[in-house]
Amino acid sequence: MRWLSASLLATALAIAAKPCQAQNSTYHNPVLPGWHSDPSCTRVNGTFFCATSTFIAFPGIPIYASTDLLHWKLISHAWNRESQLPGISWNTWGQQDGMYAPTLRHRDGEFYLICEYLGQSDGTVGVVFKTADPFDDAAWSDPVVFRPEKIDPDLFWDDDGKVYVATQGIILQELDLETGELSQPPISLWNGTGGVWPEGPHIYQKDGWHWLLIAEGGTATDHSITIARARNITGPYEAYENNPILTNRGTDEYFQTVGHGDLFQDTEGNWWGMCLATRSGPEFEIFPMGREASLGNMSGWALPEASRDVPGDGPFNSDPDEYDFTGEDAAIPKHFVYWRVPREETFSSTADGLQIIPSRNNLTGIPESNTDGVLSGRQGLAFVGRRQTDTLFTFSVDVSFAPTTPGQEAGITVFLTQLNHIDLGIVFPEEQEESGASTKLSFRTRSIGTVAAPEPKLIEVPNAWLDAPIRLEIQAADTTEYTLLAMPASDPDARMVIGTASAALVSGGAGNFVGSLVGAYATCNGLGTGTECPEGGVAHFTRWRYHGDAQYISATESVPSR
Numbered sequence: 001m002r003w004l005s006a007s008l009l010a011t012a013l014a015i016a017a018k019p020c021q022a023q024n025s026t027y028h029n030p031v032l033p034g035w036h037s038d039p040s041c042t043r044v045n046g047t048f049f050c051a052t053s054t055f056i057a058f059p060g061i062p063i064y065a066s067t068d069l070l071h072w073k074l075i076s077h078a079w080n081r082e083s084q085l086p087g088i089s090w091n092t093w094g095q096q097d098g099m100y101a102p103t104l105r106h107r108d109g110e111f112y113l114i115c116e117y118l119g120q121s122d123g124t125v126g127v128v129f130k131t132a133d134p135f136d137d138a139a140w141s142d143p144v145v146f147r148p149e150k151i152d153p154d155l156f157w158d159d160d161g162k163v164y165v166a167t168q169g170i171i172l173q174e175l176d177l178e179t180g181e182l183s184q185p186p187i188s189l190w191n192g193t194g195g196v197w198p199e200g201p202h203i204y205q206k207d208g209w210h211w212l213l214i215a216e217g218g219t220a221t222d223h224s225i226t227i228a229r230a231r232n233i234t235g236p237y238e239a240y241e242n243n244p245i246l247t248n249r250g251t252d253e254y255f256q257t258v259g260h261g262d263l264f265q266d267t268e269g270n271w272w273g274m275c276l277a278t279r280s281g282p283e284f285e286i287f288p289m290g291r292e293a294s295l296g297n298m299s300g301w302a303l304p305e306a307s308r309d310v311p312g313d314g315p316f317n318s319d320p321d322e323y324d325f326t327g328e329d330a331a332i333p334k335h336f337v338y339w340r341v342p343r344e345e346t347f348s349s350t351a352d353g354l355q356i357i358p359s360r361n362n363l364t365g366i367p368e369s370n371t372d373g374v375l376s377g378r379q380g381l382a383f384v385g386r387r388q389t390d391t392l393f394t395f396s397v398d399v400s401f402a403p404t405t406p407g408q409e410a411g412i413t414v415f416l417t418q419l420n421h422i423d424l425g426i427v428f429p430e431e432q433e434e435s436g437a438s439t440k441l442s443f444r445t446r447s448i449g450t451v452a453a454p455e456p457k458l459i460e461v462p463n464a465w466l467d468a469p470i471r472l473e474i475q476a477a478d479t480t481e482y483t484l485l486a487m488p489a490s491d492p493d494a495r496m497v498i499g500t501a502s503a504a505l506v507s508g509g510a511g512n513f514v515g516s517l518v519g520a521y522a523t524c525n526g527l528g529t530g531t532e533c534p535e536g537g538v539a540h541f542t543r544w545r546y547h548g549d550a551q552y553i554s555a556t557e558s559v560p561s562r
C-alpha cells in the first residue's frame with residue numbers, strides 16, 4: 001500500500017516547508033496488525049492516540065497509545081461497562097451491527113470519542129464518550145446520546161466554537177455536546193468524486209481552509225480516500241483535481257481495500273495518515289485478519305524515536321500472550337474480548353485457572369433468530385478471545401474438563417462471527433450416543449464459514465491422556481490454512497493433528513467488516529433450559545500462549561513478527 005504519493009498529499013494539504021530530515025524512515029505495514037478497522041487518530045503532546053471499530057465485540061472501541069507510531073499499547077476501551085449503554089448489546093443480533101467508525105479528538109484537556117451503534121430496533125444510536133484520562137477505563141464517561149440519520153460521525157470544532165458532526169453522504173449538522181441535539185435539516189457538503197458510499201468523513205482546518213477527507217468506492221477492493229476543501233465549513237467544497245489521494249483499486253497489490261483514514265501531525269509538523277487495508281491480494285479470498293490499520297507512507301518522514309515508554313497497563317498490540325490465570329487475582333487481560341457483553345457469571349479467575357461456565361448456545365447458536373434470546377447468542381457467548389495479529393502464529397491453552405453429559409464441550413476456536421468459526425473441542429459426543437455406542441471423551445473439529453466447511457472429525461481422547469489437563473493448539477503454519485492439534489499438557493511431544501481448515505472459512509462472508517479472534521469457549525450445545533446448561537461441563541483454562549511467528553507483507557514475502 002502507499003499513499004498515492006505523499007508529495008501529492010502534501011500539495012493537497014499545502015503543507016508548509018519543513019527543515020530537511022537527515023534520513024527518512026522505512027517500516028512495514030500494518031502498524032496495528034489484526035482486526036483494526038476505521039482507525040481515527042490524534043496527537044496530544046508527544047503521544048499519538050488511535051481508536052478503531054469493534055462492531056458487537058465487547059469491550060468496544062479500543063484506545064491505543066504510541067510515541068513512535070509503531071509500538072501501540074492498548075490503554076483503555078471507550079465502551080467498557082454495560083452501564084454506559086444499558087441493554088443495548090443484548091438487543092443486537094446482526095453480526096456486523098454494533099459500535100463502528102469512531103472519531104477520536106482532543107480539546108481543552110478532554111478526549112472525545114464519537115461513534116454510532118447500529119442494529120437497535122428504534123434506529124441508530126449516536127454516542128459521545130468523554131475522558132480527561134484515556135489511560136483509565138473507568139474515567140470514560142457515560143455517553144451523550146444523539147440520533148443521527150447516517151453512519152460514520154466526525155467531530156469538528158470550528159473557529160467560532162460551533163461543534164459539527166459530518167456523516168456519510170456527506171452531510172453536516174451542528175451537535176449540542178450537552179444534550180445531543182442535532183441541527184436540522186442536515187446540509188449536504190459533498191458527494192465525493194462519484195464512487196459509491198461517500199462516507200467516513202473527517203474535517204480539518206489548515207491555512208484558512210476546511211479540508212474534508214472521505215472514503216468512497218465501497219469498502220471492498222474499490223475503496224479509496226478523496227479530499228475537497230472550502231473556506232466556509234458549509235461549503236461550497238472544491239474537489240482536489242488529483243483525487244483519489246489514496247487507493248489500491250485496480251492494482252495487484254497485497255494490501256487491498258485501502259481507505260477510510262484519518263490525518264494527524266507529529267511534533268515536527270509532519271502529516272501522517274492512518275487507514276484500513278486488507279492483506280488479501282486482488283483475489284480477495286483469504287484475509288482472516290480482516291481490515292487492519294496501516295500508516296502511510298511506508299518510506300516517508302522520519303518516524304519519532306522508537307520507544308516502548310508509554311504509560312498505561314495494557315499490552316502492546318504486537319506482544320505475545322503468556323497468561324497462566326492461576327491465583328484468585330489473575331485478571332482477564334485487557335485485550336481479551338467477548339462477542340457481546342458477557343453473562344456476568346460466565347468468566348472468572350479461580351485457583352484452577354480461567355473458569356468458563358458453558359452457555360447453552362454454542363459458538364453458532366441460532367444467529368438469525370431474533371426471538372430466542374438465549375440460543376441466538378444475544379445474551380453472550382461463553383467465548384473469550386484475542387485478535388489474530390500475525391499471519392503465522394501459534395496459539396495454545398491447557399484445558400481441564402470433565403463433562404458428564406453428551407453435548408457438553410469445551411475448546412478453542414478461530415472465530416470471525418457466529419457464522420464463521422473453526423473449532424477444536426473436547427466433547428462427550430452426541431453422535432456416538434445417537435448411534436447407540438457408549439460415549440467416549442473425544443476431540444471434535446467443527447467449522448462453519450464463507451466456503452464449504454470440512455466434515456466434522458471425531459477422534460477419541462487416548463486413555464493415557466484422561467484425567468489430566470490437555471493442551472489444545474491452533475497453528476497458522478502457512479497463509480491459507482489452520483492446523484488443529486491436541487497433546488497431553490505434560491507431554492507435548494505426544495501431539496496429534498486433529499484436523500486442518502482453510503482460512504477462507506473465516507475470511508469475508510458474514511464477517512467482511514470484522515477480523516478473526518482466537519480464544520476459548522465452553523457450551524452444552526443447546527441442552528438445558530433458559531440460560532442453564534445441565535449440571536457439570538465447567539471448563540478451566542491455564543497456560544494461555546499466543547506467539548506471532550511472521551507477518552506477510554506481500555503474497556510471497558514475510559518478516560518476523562515484531
Ligand SMILES: *[C@@H]1O[C@H](CO)[C@@H](O)[C@H](O)[C@H]1NC(C)=O
Binds near residue numbers: 044045
Ligand atoms: C500535555 O502537556 C501539557 C503541558 O505540559 C500538560 O498540562 C497536559 O496535561 C498534557 N496532556 C496530556 C494529555 O498528556
Ligand SMILES: *[C@@H]1O[C@H](CO)[C@@H](O)[C@H](O)[C@H]1NC(C)=O
Binds near residue numbers: 188189191
Ligand atoms: C449531493 O447529491 C444530492 C442528491 O442528488 C443533492 O441533493 C445534493 O445537492 C448534492 N450535494 C452537493 C453538495 O452537491
Ligand SMILES: *[C@@H]1O[C@H](CO)[C@@H](O)[C@H](O)[C@H]1NC(C)=O
Binds near residue numbers: 232233234
Ligand atoms: C458560511 O455559510 C453560511 C451559510 O451557509 C453563512 O451564514 C455564513 O455567513 C458563512 N460564513 C462565512 C465566514 O462566510
Ligand SMILES: *[C@@H]1O[C@H](CO)[C@@H](O)[C@H](O)[C@H]1NC(C)=O
Binds near residue numbers: 007024301302
Ligand atoms: C522523505 O519523505 C517525505 C514524505 O514522504 C518525502 O516528501 C521526501 O521526498 C522523502 N525524502 C527522501 C530523501 O526520500
Ligand SMILES: *[C@@H]1O[C@H](CO)[C@@H](O)[C@H](O)[C@H]1NC(C)=O
Binds near residue numbers: 002003006007299300
Ligand atoms: C512512498 O512509499 C513508496 C513505497 O515505499 C516509495 O516508493 C515512495 O517514494 C514514497 N513516496 C514518498 C513521497 O516518500
Ligand SMILES: *[C@@H]1O[C@H](CO)[C@@H](O)[C@H](O)[C@H]1NC(C)=O
Binds near residue numbers: 362446
Ligand atoms: C449449536 O447449537 C444448535 C442448537 O442451539 C444446534 O442446532 C447446532 O447443531 C449446534 N452446533 C453447531 C456447530 O452449530
